[in-house]
Amino acid sequence: MNMDYKEKAFQNLRKQNLRITNARKAIIDILEGKHLTLQEIYHELKKRGFHNLSTVYNNIDFLLEHKIITQVFINGKKHYDLTIEEYSHNADSHVHVKCLANDNIIEINEEEFIDKIKDHQVFEGFHISKLQLVVEGACKHYNSELCKDKDYCYLEKIKKGSH
Ligand SMILES: [Zn+2]
Numbered sequence: 001m002n003m004d005y006k007e008k009a010f011q012n013l014r015k016q017n018l019r020i021t022n023a024r025k026a027i028i029d030i031l032e033g034k035h036l037t038l039q040e041i042y043h044e045l046k047k048r049g050f051h052n053l054s055t056v057y058n059n060i061d062f063l064l065e066h067k068i069i070t071q072v073f074i075n076g077k078k079h080y081d082l083t084i085e086e087y088s089h090n091a092d093s094h095v096h097v098k099c100l101a102n103d104n105i106i107e108i109n110e111e112e113f114i115d116k117i118k119d120h121q122v123f124e125g126f127h128i129s130k131l132q133l134v135v136e137g138a139c140k141h142y143n144s145e146l147c148k149d150k151d152y153c154y155l156e157k158i159k160k161g162s163h
């Protein structure tokens, strides 16, 4: 689904004339196709030999500031996510859906869907600088035990396009 997000993130760094350091590269690698908490990112970075937590913080702040990654609150926790400069999945416009039973998060990356929200009369003459939506609930085939297995969860089937 998001095979090329990583390459797009690197392109975005180059375009802004920002250095692709090893730590930045590692964070982008780790986030490809995933939504992770700071702890999870740090855990993965440690496996790759980055042990300095303040360096990790600094690099995450740097990537946030340059809109290479964004923050999303899912399940009450802050997650980090790679952005791409497309209308439906940039730092400011982003729609996530999560099944109650697992940490699988899917995205609705459709311009029409975002447009529908922006077309609401409330937003007439309103400049939207950020539109993030998180929808949590029970998937179509919800079973609190079985959905813990991502492959069972209906959201995973949608993600893989095999529903
Ligand atoms: Zn996302």
Ligand SMILES: [Zn+2]
Pocket (backbone or CB within 6 Å): 099, 100, 101, 138, 139, 140, 141, 142, 143, 147, 152, 153, 154, 155
């Ligand atoms: Zn499910």
